[in-house]
Amino acid sequence: MIYQSLDASNQNEIARLIKTSFTRSDGENEGALVGNLASKLALSIDNDETICLGACENSALVGVIFFTRLRFNTPVSVYMLAPVAVSIDKQGEGIGQALIRHGLAEIRKRSVKIAVTYGDPSFYSKVGFEPLSEGLIKAPLKLSMPFGWLGQSLTDETIPSIDEQPGCVAAFNDPAYW
Numbered sequence: 001m002i003y004q005s006l007d008a009s010n011q012n013e014i015a016r017l018i019k020t021s022f023t024r025s026d027g028e029n030e031g032a033l034v035g036n037l038a039s040k041l042a043l044s045i046d047n048d049e050t051i052c053l054g055a056c057e058n059s060a061l062v063g064v065i066f067f068t069r070l071r072f073n074t075p076v077s078v079y080m081l082a083p084v085a086v087s088i089d090k091q092g093e094g095i096g097q098a099l100i101r102h103g104l105a106e107i108r109k110r111s112v113k114i115a116v117t118y119g120d121p122s123f124y125s126k127v128g129f130e131p132l133s134e135g136l137i138k139a140p141l142k143l144s145m146p147f148g149w150l151g152q153s154l155t156d157e158t159i160p161s162i163d164e165q166p167g168c169v170a171a172f173n174d175p176a177y178w
């Protein structure tokens with residue numbers, strides 16, 4: 001498996017992979033919603049506010065992951081992992097977990113202190129995410145399923161309490177994703 005940074009030139013491939021994967025697992029509406037999100041995120045890849053990494057096998061993109069910065073007034077570096085997807089013919093091979101681990105290692109190299117995500121606790125717990133109280137770190141918008149708000153420290157320190165609402169990248173600033 002080869003891991004690489006992706007950019008806006010990969011927009012269609014990224015959006016197609018994510019839409020197909022989410023359609024299969026969560027239905028047509030969710031696939032269209034998250035595929036549209038991925039398309040918007042891909043256009044904003046700058047390797048600072050929006051980071052996108054891909055897993056490639058035989059030059060084909062088989063997995064993709066996004067990390068986007070959450071902005072706080074407090075000087076702390078927090079990135080949100082979402083979405084992540086693996087092509088449907090490669091699911092169940094551990095590619096998603098390996099890509100997440102690779103991505104977390106990459107953002108750790110950039111001195112990111114905390115990673116958060118909003119998703120299935122049973123999946124993300126396999127790569128070190130734990131339930132995160134909004135009393136500790138708030139989500140950018142109101143969560144429809146608070147049990148899916150998860151986080152992990154990327155340092156030896158515990159996650160500090162940040163008593164403010166973060167800002168997120170424009171693509172995520174829509175209640176439909178929360």
